[in-house]
Amino acid sequence: MKQRGGSRILTGTRIRERRLALSRRQADVARAAGISAAYLNLIEHNRRPVGDHLVVRLAAALEVSAAELAEGREESLIAALREAAVRLPDDVAAEVEQAPELLARFPGWASALIATARRADALERQLVTLSDRMTQDPYLLTTLHEVLSAVTSVRSTASILAEGGEIPPDWRARFQANLDEDSLRLSSTAQALVAYLDSFDTQGAIFTPQEEVEAWLAAGAPPIEEAEDLASDAARALAQGHLRRMEQERAALPDDALAAAAEDPDPMRMADRLRLPLDLVMRRLAVLKPAGFESAGLLVCDGSGALTLRRPAPGFPLPRPGDACAIWPLFQALASPQTAIAKRVEAPSGRRFRTLSLATRHQPLGVDGPVLTRAQMLILPEEPGVPTRPDLLIGPACRICPRADCAARREPSILATA
Amino acid sequence: MLDILMIEDEPNIAEAVRFILTREGWQVALHGDGLGGIEAIRSGKPRLVILDVMLPHRSGTEILAELRNDHDAGLAATPVLMLTARGQATLHLPQADAVLAKPFANDELRAMVRRMLN
Numbered sequence: 320m321k322q323r324g325g326s327r328i329l330t331g332t333r334i335r336e337r338r339l340a341l342s343r344r345q346a347d348v349a350r351a352a353g354i355s356a357a358y359l360n361l362i363e364h365n366r367r368p369v370g371d372h373l374v375v376r377l378a379a380a381l382e383v384s385a386a387e388l389a390e391g392r393e394e395s396l397i398a399a400l401r402e403a404a405v406r407l408p409d410d411v412a413a414e415v416e417q418a419p420e421l422l423a424r425f426p427g428w429a430s431a432l433i434a435t436a437r438r439a440d441a442l443e444r445q446l447v448t449l450s451d452r453m454t455q456d457p458y459l460l461t462t463l464h465e466v467l468s469a470v471t472s473v474r475s476t477a478s479i480l481a482e483g484g485e486i487p488p489d490w491r492a493r494f495q496a497n498l499d500e501d502s503l504r505l506s507s508t509a510q511a512l513v514a515y516l517d518s519f520d521t522q523g524a525i526f527t528p529q530e531e532v533e534a535w536l537a538a539g540a541p542p543i544e545e546a547e548d549l550a551s552d553a554a555r556a557l558a559q560g561h562l563r564r565m566e567q568e569r570a571a572l573p574d575d576a577l578a579a580a581a582e583d584p585d586p587m588r589m590a591d592r593l594r595l596p597l598d599l600v601m602r603r604l605a606v607l608k609p610a611g612f613e614s615a616g617l618l619v620c621d622g623s624g625a626l627t628l629r630r631p632a633p634g635f636p637l638p639r640p641g642d643a644c645a646i647w648p649l650f651q652a653l654a655s656p657q658t659a660i661a662k663r664v665e666a667p668s669g670r671r672f673r674t675l676s677l678a679t680r681h682q683p684l685g686v687d688g689p690v691l692t693r694a695q696m697l698i699l700p701e702e703p704g705v706p707t708r709p710d711l712l713i714g715p716a717c718r719i720c721p722r723a724d725c726a727a728r729r730e731p732s733i734l735a736t737a
Numbered sequence: 738m739l740d741i742l743m744i745e746d747e748p749n750i751a752e753a754v755r756f757i758l759t760r761e762g763w764q765v766a767l768h769g770d771g772l773g774g775i776e777a778i779r780s781g782k783p784r785l786v787i788l789d790v791m792l793p794h795r796s797g798t799e800i801l802a803e804l805r806n807d808h809d810a811g812l813a814a815t816p817v818l819m820l821t822a823r824g825q826a827t828l829h830l831p832q833a834d835a836v837l838a839k840p841f842a843n844d845e846l847r848a849m850v851r852r853m854l855n
Binding site for chain 1: 747749750752753754756757760791822839840841842843846
């Protein structure tokens, strides 16, 4: 309830800021919205709640979309601002607790800050993607091998012809034909390579439906039909499924109840108090990000260990879909279903996180159907400088992890290793 | 006796190398696939094997490992020159006697083969 009251206060402040920006009198706006000026005054000073219908009428009177005055949007933007603040270098101290005021008073600047932070996130993801491509992309490796083979043949053959000496006419003719063939192969391969490298930009480094859905979620899950991130039919179908599940879970654990329960920092106690499954509470915390959980991230994998959802926490090292760090407690949870595993982990950057992992088992087709396992890991960044000892040293994935002596390493790193 | 067996799937590279080395007086045979590579070595018993790393069906490193484990100790000790397109710095080939990165200079190839055969 506390959280809900806080949001309404913000809505009142926003209404006042918007009215003043338009240089409108309270009486005029109140008349247009069908309420008294005195009542609007109380709303603007956060002394009266604003119902959903009244928000719509006030939004129309203030020539702004109702969504911009709505609670959910406000909360998600505040959460995004807090996430942006967490990403700042340690020597930059933002007034995180004043994020609601920043949003209410300077919505344009707040949006610019959020957009910049999201751009930085997207660029980080793109960097990892490109690094992966350069080292493991089968097309790129094959094409580069083709180029090197053609160059080797051209160099050796041209040197034979340039070195002079006796070369039988049939051999000379064969070498000339080989040179012609290899130069053609070289030029066509080089063109294909350039076209392929150019596509890195135009594709925006998003390649799989899962990545499209993750980008859509990171952008605040805008309406599917308007979402630029959802380019493929498969991604749109996945997004529809996500929306359905999120709505079902929101109905099972409404925002107000979760925000009130989140005053306790322990999700297990929260679940006990709410008498709801812990896995549901963990997923809802990662979606709503109530006070105290603004930077929560969530990873979900199936019984094979394949990641099916990645909501990154700021600073948590994530590789491309299909890759992962075997040390993540998420995978330990798979081995102990229905047992919550709490671990403090440290990333190669030194950032530390509290994690809570839980695997659950399901038989969606009944007792005769297969037993499916799903594990999820809630990730909560710790404040820098907290004197805790990590239980586990984790990374993103072996190829882009600098931990040379890791017991779980399965392939060499492309980074300079310690 | 066969001096050199080259296992290389790029026919133009194989032809050029064979010409370069034949002109030096060595007898050179070619095999163009990873499949059957070890059998070609066993039947040809060359003094030197030039082995490409990236071959279809069976990689050069697999062929090298099998050669080094051959029950015929003499055959297992056959000198092997590996050709790699990946660069010597990134490839760890402890079982090879020498590694030559593509593209290479003809003089470099001749000098390396001469040293290994002598």
